[in-house]
Amino acid sequence: MVFKEFACLVAVAAALQAQEQAPVHAEQQLQTEAMATAARNLARTSKASDDVKARASKLIEESGAVQGGEVRRKLANAITLLNGEAWNDKAELAWSLAMKVDTEVADAAMPLIARISPAYSTPFKAAHALKVGAVLLTPGRKTSDPPSSKGLGAYPVAAGSFPSEFGFAASLEGVGDGAYSLRAEIVDGDQVVASLARPIQVVGGIISGRAVLERRLAKIQGHESTKDTIRYPYVLATTVNTGRRHLNEADFGIPFDPHPVPYDFAAAMKQSAALLKALESGKDLLWRAKGDHARHYWFEEAHEMMPYRVYVPQKWDGKSKLPMVLVLHGATRDENFYFDRDGGILARQAEQQGFLVVCPLGFRPSADWGSAQVAFGNPAAVAPGRGANPANGAGGGRGRGGFAGNPARATENEWSEKDGLNVLDLVSKEYPINTSRIYLFGHSRGGAGAWYLGQKYPEKWAAMANSAAGISANGYRSFPYDRLKNLPFMIVCGDKDPAVTATRISVDLAKEHGLDPHYWEVKDATHESIVAIEEPRVFDFFEKYWR
Numbered sequence: 001m002v003f004k005e006f007a008c009l010v011a012v013a014a015a016l017q018a019q020e021q022a023p024v025h026a027e028q029q030l031q032t033e034a035m036a037t038a039a040r041n042l043a044r045t046s047k048a049s050d051d052v053k054a055r056a057s058k059l060i061e062e063s064g065a066v067q068g069g070e071v072r073r074k075l076a077n078a079i080t081l082l083n084g085e086a087w088n089d090k091a092e093l094a095w096s097l098a099m100k101v102d103t104e105v106a107d108a109a110m111p112l113i114a115r116i117s118p119a120y121s122t123p124f125k126a127a128h129a130l131k132v133g134a135v136l137l138t139p140g141r142k143t144s145d146p147p148s149s150k151g152l153g154a155y156p157v158a159a160g161s162f163p164s165e166f167g168f169a170a171s172l173e174g175v176g177d178g179a180y181s182l183r184a185e186i187v188d189g190d191q192v193v194a195s196l197a198r199p200i201q202v203v204g205g206i207i208s209g210r211a212v213l214e215r216r217l218a219k220i221q222g223h224e225s226t227k228d229t230i231r232y233p234y235v236l237a238t239t240v241n242t243g244r245r246h247l248n249e250a251d252f253g254i255p256f257d258p259h260p261v262p263y264d265f266a267a268a269m270k271q272s273a274a275l276l277k278a279l280e281s282g283k284d285l286l287w288r289a290k291g292d293h294a295r296h297y298w299f300e301e302a303h304e305m306m307p308y309r310v311y312v313p314q315k316w317d318g319k320s321k322l323p324m325v326l327v328l329h330g331a332t333r334d335e336n337f338y339f340d341r342d343g344g345i346l347a348r349q350a351e352q353q354g355f356l357v358v359c360p361l362g363f364r365p366s367a368d369w370g371s372a373q374v375a376f377g378n379p380a381a382v383a384p385g386r387g388a389n390p391a392n393g394a395g396g397g398r399g400r401g402g403f404a405g406n407p408a409r410a411t412e413n414e415w416s417e418k419d420g421l422n423v424l425d426l427v428s429k430e431y432p433i434n435t436s437r438i439y440l441f442g443h444s445r446g447g448a449g450a451w452y453l454g455q456k457y458p459e460k461w462a463a464m465a466n467s468a469a470g471i472s473a474n475g476y477r478s479f480p481y482d483r484l485k486n487l488p489f490m491i492v493c494g495d496k497d498p499a500v501t502a503t504r505i506s507v508d509l510a511k512e513h514g515l516d517p518h519y520w521e522v523k524d525a526t527h528e529s530i531v532a533i534e535e536p537r538v539f540d541f542f543e544k545y546w547r
Helices: 004-017 032-045 050-063 069-082 089-096 210-218 224-241 265-280 342-353 407-430 445-456 500-512 530-543
Strands: 097-101 112-118 130-137 149-156 166-170 178-188 191-202 291-299 304-312 322-328 356-360 433-443 463-467 489-494 518-522
Touching: 032 050, 032 069, 050 069, 069 089, 089 097, 089 191, 097 178, 097 191, 112 178, 112 191, 130 166, 149 166, 210 224, 210 265, 224 265, 224 291, 224 304, 291 407, 304 342, 304 407, 322 407, 322 445, 322 530, 342 356, 342 530, 356 407, 407 433, 407 445, 433 445, 433 530, 445 463, 463 530, 489 500, 489 530, 500 518, 518 530
Parallel strands: 322 356, 322 433, 433 463, 463 489, 489 518
Antiparallel strands: 097 112, 112 166, 130 149, 130 178, 178 191, 291 304, 304 356
């Protein structure tokens, strides 16, 4: 129930929903690195006076010599000045605050707990008793649509200044499943002095129903693969709520077709319910299933559940050995992207030519498939089972990307490779795969991954194809081309693709090393358009080669 004194807050929040937000503002709660980038960009593009730009530039420079919350204070001061706004006690308070929620994927059956804390102390003093008002907004509405909001209550703050931490628990009773923006506003009397927002998804039973789900699964013997897919939305919610992944495109990938949410938990739970009901009746709808379906497995090293997507020809007789193509997606994409793009051409081609096709996530959309961890000139870095050369930094500083000083990125890259290989192994164990007909195909960063996995495990593949990807500039001449001498491979690039120069150099060097790559450069094709053009010919190329 909305408090009377909170009614104005709901109206203000709903009105703000329809307004165009400033490009950089405190409510966004940018990470410090993003704030620094935004401040530098504003310093170049702002229409502020030369005096203001000079003051802001000095603050940006000073931010590099301080630590902790003081970095944010100086950057926020610079951004505010460059936005043409006053840097005062209110602005300082607004930029200091950050809001976290215990459950970004929230269960309507449980309270939504949020905590607000300042990154640094401020001189702000309230004229009246402070309150924090909370409201849920439905994001993505057109400005012509009537605003949609639900008040979650107003919560008094005892102190006259904002405390080191303030939390509130709001009831989600009656809130339907879907994506929302949780907006919290700090109110001094009838004046909003600061506001914060975070995206959340509300999904009934996503937390409270997990124990019941596990009890039902425990009664079923076997079928572990299908059980993992049934568990996936529940486990993924926990992964998000512990902060390991976030509800954004960086962690879920940019979809080919726009979606209102990065992952639809409610729809996934309905699918899990149908799969579980079938299992309880003695039917496994996923094991050796035909057609297009999403699958999942527990990745022990990462301590997460990973998705992958499989297409099995409908005309498969259920017994014959299948040829298989492992498809590696490009940067910022996910396991669904190449299935969803271009009218589903990947699945159509697989059906037509009788191939099983599988696309892993590669741990994260930024997957390098292992290709970034090595200095290609270092034989110890590329040979299976060998470590990278410490002299080149963590994972090989001369390789594509390099990881000196960034162990987290090195681990992500290692897990990317392992995820791809894990999926290859899982599918090979479930379906009768013709081990003489396993193929590797990647586009863009996935193409770089194909170069890398092709040379590291040449014994696995009957043939390889990579698209829009040459060997990195640091690795042209030192790449171990000789490891590909017995592997037929095809290279494709559009002549309007920025990657065409690197691709041409890689082809020429491969020939210098005695290799015979099948190179196809497509006139007027771009980095994106090449995929639909090349796929039929890639499958035709694979048809020619068996181990």
